[in-house]
Amino acid sequence: MDKRNAEIIKSLNELLQGEYMALESFNNFISKVESEKLKQIFKDVQKHHRDNISVLADYIQDLGGQPDENLGFKGKMAEIWLNMKLDYKDSNEVLEKAIEGETQGINAAEKILRGTLDEEARSMTELILDNDRQSINKLKSLLTYV
Numbered sequence: 001m002d003k004r005n006a007e008i009i010k011s012l013n014e015l016l017q018g019e020y021m022a023l024e025s026f027n028n029f030i031s032k033v034e035s036e037k038l039k040q041i042f043k044d045v046q047k048h049h050r051d052n053i054s055v056l057a058d059y060i061q062d063l064g065g066q067p068d069e070n071l072g073f074k075g076k077m078a079e080i081w082l083n084m085k086l087d088y089k090d091s092n093e094v095l096e097k098a099i100e101g102e103t104q105g106i107n108a109a110e111k112i113l114r115g116t117l118d119e120e121a122r123s124m125t126e127l128i129l130d131n132d133r134q135s136i137n138k139l140k141s142l143l144t145y146v
Contacts (some may be wrong), residue, residue, distance in 0.1 A: 001064045007116040009065035015112050016056045016067055018105050022049045025101050032094050045135045052128050102136045
């Protein structure tokens with residue numbers, strides 16, 4: 001594997017880690033809310049992250065790399081922090097945490113987008129960002145209704 005592909009794989013694995021963190025976060029969010037409507041929207045957003053994981057893992061393998069499919073220390077610490085913060089069932093607070101997490105994910109993905117990527121990886125990352133922005137808009141639209 002050449003150096004450029006190795007750099008692309010490293011960047012995509014960082015993005016993949018973020019997707020796994022989002023997946024775990026939405027497991028927590030879903031378990032903390034009672035509203036069936038909100039649970040369904042959280043499940044929809046979570047499915048989008050599952051789809052992202054599949055696309056990223058496939059492309060990493062296509063490049064000759066191995067997808068990093070565990071959360072790692074940083075991800076585990078984020079999960080512990082989230083569990084401590086989510087000891088309530090107020091839907092608006094959970095919704096705000098979901099929006100905050102998606103926003104942090106977008107910021108991290110934008111940083112990766114500025115790194116070493118080939119055209120296909122760049123397009124893939126831009127699509128993930130667009131989907132994440134749509135998810136945030138959907139979540140924000142619920143703030144007044146929950």
